[in-house]
Structures are given as C-alpha cells and as structure tokens.
Amino acid sequence: MSFQDLRKKRLDRSIEVRSRGLYALSSYREMTYLLAPRLFLIVGFLVMPLLLDNYWQRVLCTAGVFAMLALSFDFLAEYVGLVCLGGSLFIGFGGYSAGLLNEHFSLPPVATIPLATIIGACVSTLVIMPCLRLRGIYFAIITFMMPLFARNVIVALSLFGSTEGITGLDTMPNIWVEQYVILIAVLVSLFGLRRFVTEDVGLIMMGIKDNDRAVLAAGISIFRYRVLAVFIAALIGCFAGAYLTHLYGWLGLSLFAMDFSILPIAATVMGGMGTLVGPVIGALILSPLSEALRGLGQLRVVLYCLLLLVFILYKPEGLMNFLERKYHQFEREEKV
Amino acid sequence: MESVLLYGAINSVTFALTAIGFSLVYGVSRVPNFAHGAIYVLVGFLTWSFVNDLNLNYALSIVISLAIASVLGLAIYQFVLLRLRGMPTSEIIASFAVSLIILEGLRLQGIGGFKGFIGPNYVLKPFIDGKIEIFNVFVDYQRLIVVVAGVVLAIGLWFFTHRTKIGLSLRAIAQDEQAAMMLGINSDRAAMISMAIGSALAGLAAVIILPLGNITAEAGYHVLIYALAVCIIGGLGSWAGTVLAAFLLGFAMKVSTHMFGAVWESVVLVGTIILVLLVKPSGLLGRQKELEERV
Numbered sequence: 297m298s299f300q301d302l303r304k305k306r307l308d309r310s311i312e313v314r315s316r317g318l319y320a321l322s323s324y325r326e327m328t329y330l331l332a333p334r335l336f337l338i339v340g341f342l343v344m345p346l347l348l349d350n351y352w353q354r355v356l357c358t359a360g361v362f363a364m365l366a367l368s369f370d371f372l373a374e375y376v377g378l379v380c381l382g383g384s385l386f387i388g389f390g391g392y393s394a395g396l397l398n399e400h401f402s403l404p405p406v407a408t409i410p411l412a413t414i415i416g417a418c419v420s421t422l423v424i425m426p427c428l429r430l431r432g433i434y435f436a437i438i439t440f441m442m443p444l445f446a447r448n449v450i451v452a453l454s455l456f457g458s459t460e461g462i463t464g465l466d467t468m469p470n471i472w473v474e475q476y477v478i479l480i481a482v483l484v485s486l487f488g489l490r491r492f493v494t495e496d497v498g499l500i501m502m503g504i505k506d507n508d509r510a511v512l513a514a515g516i517s518i519f520r521y522r523v524l525a526v527f528i529a530a531l532i533g534c535f536a537g538a539y540l541t542h543l544y545g546w547l548g549l550s551l552f553a554m555d556f557s558i559l560p561i562a563a564t565v566m567g568g569m570g571t572l573v574g575p576v577i578g579a580l581i582l583s584p585l586s587e588a589l590r591g592l593g594q595l596r597v598v599l600y601c602l603l604l605l606v607f608i609l610y611k612p613e614g615l616m617n618f619l620e621r622k623y624h625q626f627e628r629e630e631k632v
Numbered sequence: 633m634e635s636v637l638l639y640g641a642i643n644s645v646t647f648a649l650t651a652i653g654f655s656l657v658y659g660v661s662r663v664p665n666f667a668h669g670a671i672y673v674l675v676g677f678l679t680w681s682f683v684n685d686l687n688l689n690y691a692l693s694i695v696i697s698l699a700i701a702s703v704l705g706l707a708i709y710q711f712v713l714l715r716l717r718g719m720p721t722s723e724i725i726a727s728f729a730v731s732l733i734i735l736e737g738l739r740l741q742g743i744g745g746f747k748g749f750i751g752p753n754y755v756l757k758p759f760i761d762g763k764i765e766i767f768n769v770f771v772d773y774q775r776l777i778v779v780v781a782g783v784v785l786a787i788g789l790w791f792f793t794h795r796t797k798i799g800l801s802l803r804a805i806a807q808d809e810q811a812a813m814m815l816g817i818n819s820d821r822a823a824m825i826s827m828a829i830g831s832a833l834a835g836l837a838a839v840i841i842l843p844l845g846n847i848t849a850e851a852g853y854h855v856l857i858y859a860l861a862v863c864i865i866g867g868l869g870s871w872a873g874t875v876l877a878a879f880l881l882g883f884a885m886k887v888s889t890h891m892f893g894a895v896w897e898s899v900v901l902v903g904t905i906i907l908v909l910l911v912k913p914s915g916l917l918g919r920q921k922e923l924e925e926r927v
Binding site: 373374377379381426427430432433434436437438440441442444445448449452558561565569595597598601602604605608609612 | 658664666711712715716720721722724725726728729730732733736737740853856857860863864896898899902905906
C-alpha cells in the first residue's frame with residue numbers, strides 16, 4: 297500500500313541550527329530569523345486596534361481578557377501541573393475588588409486596577425491554598441466548585457449588591473486606552489512568563505509537575521512553590537478581572553460565569569498547550585468566533601467543548617506547535 | 633430532633649449512592665470520569681422522556697436508560713479517554729468537555745423542535761407512593777427505598793471488588809498497572825468495564841434519587857461535586873472511608889441547614905473538605921496511593 301512505502305522525514309532547517317546560541321549574532325539573516333516571529337506578534341498586537349472598526353475594537357478588548365486567562369491556565373497546567381478549572385474565580389475576585397474600591401473609596405481606575413490585581417491575587421491564593429495539597433482531578437474539581445461557591449456566598453450573605461451587582465462604576469477614558477491597556481498587559485505577561493519559566497524558579501516548578509517526589513527529596517518545599525505559582529497566575533487573572541469591571545463599568549455575579557473558565561481552556565488546547573504564545577493566539581481566534589455566535593446562547597458552550605474535544609483528540613499539539621514545526625523544519629516524503 | 637437525625641441519615645445514604653459509581657471508576661480503576669454527573673442527569677431525563685413521550689412502562693424505561701448509560705460510558709472510554717491514557721491534564725480536560733457537552737446540550741432550545749430540559753416540569757414518579765411514620769417522623773417510601781438500595785449496593789460492590797475476578801482486576805490496575813498486565817489482566821478492558829459499571833451506577837442512583845424532587849441539568853454539577861467531596865474526604869479506594877465520609881457530609885449539611893438555613897449548605901460542603909484536608913491530607917481512611925494523589 298502506498299502509505300506504507302512513503303514516510304515523512306523532518307529535518308531542521310539549516311538556519312535554525314545556525315541561529316542557536318551565540319552564533320545567532322553572526323549575521324543579520326540569523327537575527328531576523330529569530331526576531332521575525334516575535335516582532336510579528338508584538339507589532340501585530342500594537343497595530344491591530346488601528347485596523348478594526350468600533351465594534352470589533354470592543355471584541356478585541358474581551359479577547360485580551362480571555363488571552364490573559366488562557367495564559368494563566370496554561371502556566372498553571374503545563375508548568376506547575378495544577379489544572380485549574382476555575383478561571384472565573386480570578387476574574388470574580390479581581391473584578392469585585394476593583395469595583396468595590398471604586399464604589400466605596402471612589403478611587404480612579406488607574407489606582408483600582410493595580411490595587412485590585414494585588415488584593416484579588418492575595419485573596420484567590422488564600423482561598424486556593426488549603427487545596428494545594430491535592431492535585432490532578434481533585435484539584436481540578438475543587439477549583440471548578442470555587443466560583444460556584446463564591447456566588448453562593450455572595451447571594452447568601454447578600455454582599456456587594458447581591459444578585460443585581462453594582463452599576464455605574466468608572467469606565468476608562470476612551471477606546472484607545474481600553475485596548476492598549478489590555479494588549480500591553482497581555483504582551484508583558486506573555487514575555488514575562490516565558491522568561492519566568494526558564495529561570496531557576498520556573499525549572500523547579502516544571503520539576504514539581506514532572507516528579508514532585510523527586511523535588512521533595514531534594515529538600516525543596518513543593519507547597520511554597522505552588523503557592524507562588526498560583527499567586528502569579530492569579531495576578532494575571534485578577535488583572536483581567538479588574539480591567540473587565542472597568543471596561544463595562546459594572547460588576548455582578550456573571551463575573552463568576554462558566555464562560556471565563558471554559559473558553560480559556562479551549563483556547564489553550566487549540567493554540568497548543570505549554571507554548572504560552574499558543575493560548576494567546578487561541579483566545580484571539582476563539583473570542584471573535586464566540587462573539588459572532590452570540591445569538592446561539594447555550595449552544596456556544598457546547599461548541600467550545602466540541603472544538604476542545606476535536607483538538608485534544610485529533611490535533612493535541614495545537615496550532616502553535618504546528619506552526620513552530622513548519623517554521624523550524626522542512627518535510628519531505630521518503631521511501632521506506 | 634428525630635427528623636434531623638432521620639433525614640440526615642437518608643441524606644447521607646443519598647451521598648453514598650451518588651459517590652459509589654464515581655468511587656468505583658476513579659478511586660478503584662483510576663479513570664477520571666467528569667461525566668459522572670452528566671450521566672446521572674441524562675439518565676433522569678431519558679427515563680422521563682421514555683415514560684412521558686414514548687409512553688413506555690416505567691420499569692422498562694429505567695432498564696433501557698441504564699443500558700444507554702453503560703453504553704455511553706463505554707463509548708466515552710473507547711473514543712475519548714483511551715486515546716489520552718497517561719496524560720492526566722488531557723484526560724481531565726477531555727472528560728470535563730464531554731460532561732459539559734451533555735449537560736449544556738440538555739438545556740439547548742429550539743434545535744430540531746427540541747424544547748430543552750428547562751423548568752420544573754420534569755418529575756419522575758416515586759416507585760411506591762405514600763408515607764410511613766417512624767419515631768414520630770413522616771418518611772415517604774421512596775426515601776426508604778433510597779436507604780435500602782444504598783445499603784444493598786454498598787455491600788454488593790464491596791463483594792464485587794473484593795471477591796470476584798473482574799472486581800479484583802479493577803483494583804489491580806489501580807494499584808499497579810504494569811504488574812497487573814504481567815499477570816494477564818487487560819488493563820484497557822478492565823478500565824472499560826469499570827466505566828460501563830460506573831455509568832450504570834450513576835444512572836441507577838439517578839432513577840432512585842430523582843423521584844424525590846424535579847430533574848434539572850444543574851444537578852449534574854452538584855452530583856459531581858458531592859461525589860468528589862465524598863471521595864476526597866473518605867480517602868481513595870476505601871469503601872469504609874467513602875461510607876463514613878458520606879455520613880459525615882450528610883449529617884453536617886442537614887444539621888447546618890436545620891440550624892442556619894439552606895443557603896449554608898455549599899459553605900459547609902467546602903468547609904468540611906478544607907478542614908479534612910488540613911487535618912488529615914490523605915482523607916479519613918485513605919491508605920492506597922495516598923502519597924501520589926496528595927503532597
């Protein structure tokens with residue numbers, strides 16, 4: 297049969313080999329080869345708002361929020377081994393802190409967003425901390441119930457405007473500020489995380505993911521590093537939450553909605569788990585898609601999940617790994 | 633006082649019933665089945681549809697729904713989980729996606745004339761109508777059936793996993809998959825069997841428990857959460873722990889509802905989990921694999 301006679305042979309491009317390590321500095325060609333994808337992403341991000349009309353600019357803002365969440369999910373799942381199904385917890389805590397600071401202390405968004413990022417991250421970390429002894433499916437489901445739990449507490453004690461939420465919060469001055477705040481935040485957290493995971497701390501975290509017993513045997517406290525990892529992921533998520541509150545000038549129970557937990561996961565799987573860039577790209581593809589499907593209501597969640605399932609079963613490497621392979625390697629069919 | 637004790641006991645058995653299927657699938661054969669709650673609700677709705685739309689006999693529709701549930705469990709394992717064995721993150725995400733597809737799919741409206749299962753109209757009939765007085769408290773027969781079924785199932789499953797060859801092979805692949813394979817146990821087949829039995833058990837719990845109230849899709853999330861809470865608190869692979877945890881949770885929630893009101897139920901649930909984790913991270917009676925699941 298024909299498919300048995302031929303097989304794909306993949307070879308690294310010579311320029312990929314030449315641009316490894318210090319040799320990359322040997323010529324402009326090598327430097328361009330390394331810089332082009334990164335610059336393409338950065339410049340693309342900064343130019344995008346200029347090309348869109350008013351409606352899609354708003355969509356870009358929410359896409360940014362989902363990109364932040366996807367980043368924090370990818371970091372926790374692939375670099376620390378904690379599958380957190382409750383991304384909306386971060387959005388909720390960040391959003392509520394920002395909104396309440398704005399409502400009760402009438403601080404402007406410039407102050408509330410950074411403050412809420414830190415307060416929200418501290419609160420989320422404290423809430424998740426007792427469960428960090430768990431991992432795998434147990435950790436996943438506990439984080440999944442946390443947003444539901446937070447909703448119940450808010451309704452039960454009728455805190456913070458209860459089911460109606462609080463409206464009339466300060467919004468940002470104009471659409472350009474809104475867009476660039478979130479886009480720059482995405483870029484900073486993306487490149488920050490990429491650097492972070494290659495530092496010593498990041499290596500320890502990867503070790504915890506691969507073999508926590510070995511890390512424990514080396515006399516390193518797993519718990520402390522997991523707390524640190526959750527805090528970092530929560531910082532990213534809570535920033536997105538605080539930003540979202542000020543984007544709509546509103547806070548309410550739907551900050552804990554399941555969309556904020558599911559779409560980032562779908563984006564991560566689609567973009568390529570463990571690549572950090574992939575989730576951002578996945579979010580940029582998925583949230584306009586979900587915006588276009590707004591009329592479908594509940595069907596949207598089903599569609600995300602179907603997409604997720606298809607990707608995880610048939611294309612588990614994701615878009616980013618696929619593109620990376622195409623960029624670095626060439627393929628040819630070869631006789632066996 | 634008597635009513636709190638009695639209903640607490642009934643509540644506890646309800647927890648044990650919902651947790652038993654999950655405990656068999658995850659605790660014993662280590663297949664993460666997030667679709668547990670979804671299958672629970674699906675069986676409820678299927679039975680309802682068979683009885684009300686197709687006018688089938690009640691008992692017959694229950695049998696058919698349970699058969700569908702176990703086939704669905706098989707299918708989920710064969711087409712989704714089998715491809716992802718050994719990749720915990722993907723296993724969790726994929727089975728979670730399956731669960732969401734089922735649960736949110738049940739709530740879809742207006743596709744092909746499908747009305748969506750929303751609202752309080754979906755009620756299953758109790759097996760036997762009527763009430764009985766025990767210690768001055770009125771209890772309906774359905775609740776007694778729940779208790780009897782729970783006790784029978786718990787004992788039956790203990791015998792299944794400790795005395796029969798298939799049950800022992802399920803426990804074997806949970807303890808050491810490679811050693812089990814060397815002894816001639818087909819681990820994929822064993823996992824598939826446990827998925828089928830676990831799904832059928834989820835369905836069985838559904839048809840026994842659901843006549844106590846109406847069927848909603850949200851119940852799927854709650855069932856999954858309760859089942860997991862019981863497994864976490866009880867400890868992995870320990871039947872006694874599962875039963876003990878079910879009673880602890882059942883009474884804690886009933887007593888708190890009685891004293892503070894229904895809104896505190898979920899607070900008590902999470903609080904109990906966190907407390908047990910802080911005091912005894914391996915669960916009340918967990919021994920097997922405790923180090924590997926908790927650090």
